[in-house]
Amino acid sequence: MRQSTLLLPTLREIPAEADTVSHQLLLRAGFIRQLAAGIYTYLPLGLRVLRKLEQIVREEMDRSGAQELLMPAMQPAELWKESGRYDLYGPELVRLQDRHQREFTLGPTHEEVITTLIRQEINSYRKLPVNLYQIQTKFRYERRPRFGLLRGREFLMKDAYSFDTDWDGLNRTYNTMFETYQRIFQRCGLRFRAVEADAGTIGGEGGTHEFMALADIGEDTIASCTCCDYAANLEKAVSKAPVRMENSQSATDTLPTPEHIHTPGIRTIQDLTNHLHIQATDIIKTLIYLEDEQPVAILIRGDQDLNEIKVINYLNAVTFQMADAQTVKQVTGAPVGFAGPYQLQIRVLVDEQVANMRTGITGANQADTHLKHIVPGRDFTMMDTGDFRNVSEGDLCPVCNDGTLVFHRGIEIGHIFKLGKKYSEKLQATFLDPQGKEQVMIMGCYGIGVSRMLSALVEQHHDDQGMKWPSSVAPYQVHIIPISVKDTTQMQLAEHLYLLLQDKGIEVLMDDRDERPGVKFKDSDLIGLPYRIIVGKDAGEGFVELVERADGVKRRLSVEEVLSVFEN
Template identity: 55%
Template sequence: MRQSQILLNTLRERPSEADTEGHGLLLRGGYIRQLAAGIYSYLPLGRRVLRKIEGIVREEMERAGVQEVMMPSMQPAELWMESGRYGSYGKNLMTVNDRHGREFILGPTHEEAVTSLMKNEVSSYRKLPVKVYQIGTKFRDEKRPRFGLLRGREFIMKDAYSFDISEEGLDLSYQTMFGAYNRIFARCGLRFKAVEADAGTIGGDGGSHEFIALSAIGEDTVAVCGHCDYAANLEQAETAAWKGESNGSGGDEGNGLNTPQVDRDQPVAVDTPFPEKFHTPDIRTIDQLTAAYSLKPEQIIKTLIYRVGGDSVAVLVRGDHEVNELKVGKYLGAEDISLADGSEVETAAGVISGYVGPVGLELPLLVDYAVAEMMDGIAGAGERDYHFRGVRPGRDFPLTRVGDFRNAAEGDSCPRCREGRLTLHRGIEIGHVFKLGTRYSGKLGVVFLDASGRERNMIMGCYGIGISRLLAAVAEQNAGEGGIAWPDALAPFKVQIIIVSIKDEAQIALAEKLYGTLKELGLEVLLDDRDERPGVKFNDSGLIGTPQVVVVGREAALERVEYENRHSGVKETLGLDEAVLRITEHVKNSRI
């Protein structure tokens, strides 16, 4: 393609709307343009990259035996009410009403729609298993769209769904898709991790994995063991259990508030019969306490009050740890959980926030493993301007509900191998796979007749890839000072030819000859034939980011060009035939 004819306008400066390096370069390079907050147009270069991603996805879906379909973006709200997700998505749902007042949802995902489709298409075990996918636009009413394509209100997604007759069949479908996803992200040139994850609003309790592109600007944090292959999203990452004790699961009795798990005195460090109260005027935070009394955060027992439905509970973690609300909610079997505000704390604990402690607190106490292991600690005294020292778990407060209630931390022991240590990494979620089981088929009445003629619910899985997020993640990982160095598989063009001066007939003739030769070889070539200064052309070339660049300049009459490989950093002067050979060899070797 001739650059003089393509819709491509680069920007000299980073736009003020750009809040990450990759986002800024996508805007500067003429790949995307913002129409409204979280809503973007894809210009020709951006669309070419998207098509490369979609092509890889389609190839791997075909290889995995997944059939492509296309489902409507508009979904009847009744379907979402029937599945129970209408309320859980809440204000994130974008809705419209037709002229008859009937409400429709602009789909953020398609579990309900595909389940409804299969209800009418498959009735016998003989037609199972089935796997289908689509690539299309999704909608989510994000409260604060940011990071460009990474958190938008309109985005492109590949969503796939499997329907099986048994859990064993689902396991096979899941592993097939898991392998396909690993191949897709590897082919896109990403540095990524597959990590254990929570199912979130998608639901299902059969297990799930997220695929995380490693990036400092990512909103996700993942914990990775340096000794074994354990990796998990921070929300899901386990911490090593209290030695010799229960895993702290909430059991089968209601919300877990009245379910004793452990009742045992903890060994003590020194022989004192009770905690010692000391005066701490206007000291309410961990930082203030450690600074005033030369303490370490790990010596402090932090007591936080949570509202769970209409009840209050206290969660105890070490001062250097953070409560994991997802784990607390799972333990209690509750979705409606929130940190109590100041007035709620005072009502529940009888003292203002900052002085709440477990000693004598008449609330259910959820004690994190790390607190249960403490020999003694510092805690609020339940009285304004006072704390206790020498607080002993098991003696001064009960250990009846001990569990994993915190976020994993850097340096924690691996919960699987126990030998390795966890390291934390930031990343961008680019894919997620779920074992749904009968989460949707049961609620929407999607059944099949088995070999004995009995009705059974289909066993489902779902598998998503954020296509536009993937584009953004690749841009973030490959952003450089002058532009994005696109991986070969995704680059909008394989090679760019730059004519230094279009007034030089020898340069034009040689560039046209090279352009024609490469096109005949089936390569995607961008020819910069514009009447612009060389500096403008070179700056634009960096922003476009093709893997290989050929500069046709002053040695054109000798049929010699300057060749640059952006990935290897190699720059050399070559004859025309040598340049063609170098270009084609690189393209051949870069194919996965």
């Protein structure tokens, strides 16, 4: 491709709207342009990367035995009502009405469509298992679109859906997908971790893993072990449970009874530690939530954070949210900041780290007052004790005996689910087994955010000057830059190389613009193709400079030597 005719509008300034490095670079290098919040046009170079990512995904999915199809974006709303997700999905679901006022959605995901299709087309165990995928534009009304392609409203996904006769089958398919995903992300040049995750909205009865590209701007925290393979999303991560030290009756007897402390206007853990000269680990935080309209208290040690997902799963709650000030007042008799478990008349959930404290300081359910000498088991019940906290860095690994947990930030680029019967039961995707008995299919689903990978790649592969594309997904492999297009010797050699390399099947971009070398080099750094060939003053002797974008290594080479670099 000749750059003089290519739509490749680079920018020197950092666009004000761009909130991350990848967003800035993709805009500046002319890969994408925003049409509306979270809605982007892929310009020619951006689209080339997208298509390469798509092709790697397609090749590996095909290799795994999955079959590609293409489902519509427009889905009848009835299907979503049948599965129960029409209401559950909330305002993120794109809803529309056709000219006859029939309701449709624009699919953010296709469980309903594929399950209905398979219900109609497959009715015997002999046609199973089957794993079907598509690579398709998806729509979702993000509450707050941002980070360029990372959190968009229109984006490219690969979604796959598997149907097995039983759980063993699903486990095999799931493992195949796990390995396929690893190959895909490796081929694309991404640094990633596969982590245990929570099933979230899509739900499902089995396990689920997220594939996380490691990057500081990642919206998710990953906890992983320093010694073994254990890695989990913070929502899901657990640490080794503390050895439970029961307060024996006699031990409790020797402890002082609760005692009021005057704490005027002291509402936060920070204020309390300062005021009383104690550690956060001495405090028991009491958090008041509404679980399906019912108030519930959760006790967490002062230095730790509540993990809402763990509580939701423990309670099997449909709705779960922090109580407002009025409810707190009603339930505890005190303003926010002074709640405590002592003599509290609602259900109390106790984190196991709290259960392990000998005594703690809590709110007194009375304005400007706390209590000390609060003893778990004596002063509040421990009926509902469990793991309700986020793990902390340094916690012991729950799997091995050697490691501790460390944290990383990650961008979710893939997610695999064991759905089980969640959709097949509701939508009646059944089959006849070898005995002629009707059985419900066991499903899995497997997503990859293809356009998201583009941003994740830039987050991982760039420097101050611009992007550094891994060869497997680079828009072109080689950038030929004649220093002066008016110098016929240089241009002849450049054209010669341009044709020779293309004959070898190498994708080449040639900067044949009549621009100053500085401008060309700046643009070239920004675009970040793996190899740059500078055709300059040594052109007459048949020598050029080959520069590798990844490490900046420069070599003066003859034409033959350059060509030999691209021999496979």
